[in-house]
Amino acid sequence: MITRNLGVLSVKDSASAPEAARHLEAEGWALVEGVLTPGEVAALTSEIDEIYDGHAPDTHRARTETDEFRYAILNDSPLCQKAIGHPAILETIEPLLGDDCHVIANTAWRNHAGHQGGPWHIDAGPHVPRPAGVPWPDEIPYPVFAVGMHLYLEDCPMEAGPTAVIAGSHKSGRVPDGGFQAETDPDYDGRPPVYLTAKAGDAAFFVSDTWHRGTPAEEGQRRYFLQAHYGRRDIAQRLLTTGEVNSLSDDAAGRAGTSREKTLVGLHPPFFYDG
DSSP states (O other): OEEEETTEEEEOOGGGSOHHHHHHHHHSEEEEOOSSOHHHHHHHHHHHHHHHHHSOOOTTSTTGGGTOEEESGGGTOHHHHHHTTOHHHHHHHHHHHOTTOEEEEEEEEEOOTTOOOOOOBOSSOOSSOOOTTOOOOTTSOOOOOEEEEEEESSOBOGGGOOEEEETTGGGSSSOOTTGGGOSSOOOBTTBOEEEOOBOTTOEEEEETTSOEEEOOOOTTOOOEEEEEEEEOTTSOOOSSOTTTSOSOOHHHHHHOOSHHHHHHTTOOOOOTTOO
């Protein structure tokens, strides 16, 4: 566990951290039940529904053709902004990211009924890449740089295609076995997938390096949740693309001609957290 003192990170006794934070650090995932009350879920869902009805998908973001996503949603929803700062959420992530961590991406997901999920992947990293057969030493807590959180607006049983994770895989230093197009579930240390089934109002967490995927839903079943990614203070915020928000003058941006010149000054193509 870590905390920030006088501008620098220092080690903190993990015994004082909530169980969910310790589980997230050790296993790469955690589930906190009952973060929102039924009334809070209903109000949040209503506000997000209005955004789906009144805002077309961003045309320059990934997978807009499915109409499943609304990016940077805290900009349009006061209740989303309040929800992603809920004390039960912050007390789970702050011991791993520092008490000055911030939201780096915030997206509403309303998967279509019968959605097919997605491939095994990681969101960022691996932050300490290693070849197979080089284990992470147990006496050193694996560094966590970013954490994803799903705050469920509807119940998510197995039939709805919950997120699956491979516990402990955040320490692997590798992408999922078989790559992002693996046809079978990857194996890490002999551990099978854990399916993050949840009730409306629950919050699921996973470290960005953890191998995970959305699983296929049965016909007529969908997932509906508010997603936020949290990063350490030194991880750049990615609510908007670098083409929309950057630190460049118009002249400096205009001088960047090649793709490498653009990325060097911070003008990157949209990537995972950009939204």
